[in-house]
Amino acid sequence: MDKDGRKVFSDRQPPIDVPQKNILKQPGTGKQRSQSVPVPAEDQAQAGASAAPAASAASAPQASGKDKKLEEAKTKADAEEAAKKKAEADRVAKARAENCARAQKSKTSLTSGGLIGTVNDKGERGFMDDATREAEIKRADSVIASDCGTKPTAE
Template sequence: MVNLIGKRTLQLLAGGALMLFATVSSAQYVWVDANGTKQFSDRPPPPGVPAKNIIKSPSAAAAAPQTGDAAAPPSTPMSADDKVPPSLADREAEYRKRTKAKEDEQKKAGEDATRKAANKVACESARNYKRTLEQGTRVSSTDKNGERSFLDDSQRTAEIARANKAITEACK
């Protein structure tokens, strides 16, 4: 029983120590960017942010020497030629622009494919109709009153010309 109590106490102490280190490791930086927006991060602000705009930085980070490009102070002031990385809003806008362009391209490709398929069907239909007319098979038509009649030679010639026109338009 005594061994169990000692083990439990040891576990509680270890858990407490871990919680203490967790709060220290969650260092937060707060600064105001060029647009006047408060920025919160676990990383130091970019080198171009003036010290007066840094609202909060962890005390351990201020005492420890900083290494790396992001933490190093700029050796020269930023010029107008230096590229500032795009903000999250800019990247989101670019992403939406690319997505919309891709959707438009896919929509256009779909419309082209539909139009080509319809032209192919119309072309085949016109060629079949012309073939039927040229074979001399009796072709009937229905007039306005619903009466059925057969095409004579002049009507057949006019229908062949119409089929030829349809073939040239649909079979491009």
């Protein structure tokens, strides 16, 4: 409790000016703070000796638990990364397929021999001349070659 009598929840140590009796729980331990009772030096030595092996035994399973959690988190992160890569590869493959179909359709209309209407920079309508038609056919051929051919792997 703070100096005004309100309960304060925090993950940090209380200020030094807060008396021990006002501290209900220590941060991180989840246990109530007990009043310190003087213990004879002999009992402290025995308690310290028995607590050391118990602490090391308790920390070993806890470390493997952390490793297990760490491995689970790593596996989950790897799976998410693989899913993102697969989604990106699928998106790229879909875009390539659309570009391929669009280029093939464009080439078909360009090679049909009919007049193709265009709009110039000034907004005027006109017809595509033979030089422009050949340039567009070459561009369509290059798109077909890059997007319709064998697709490179994402690895």
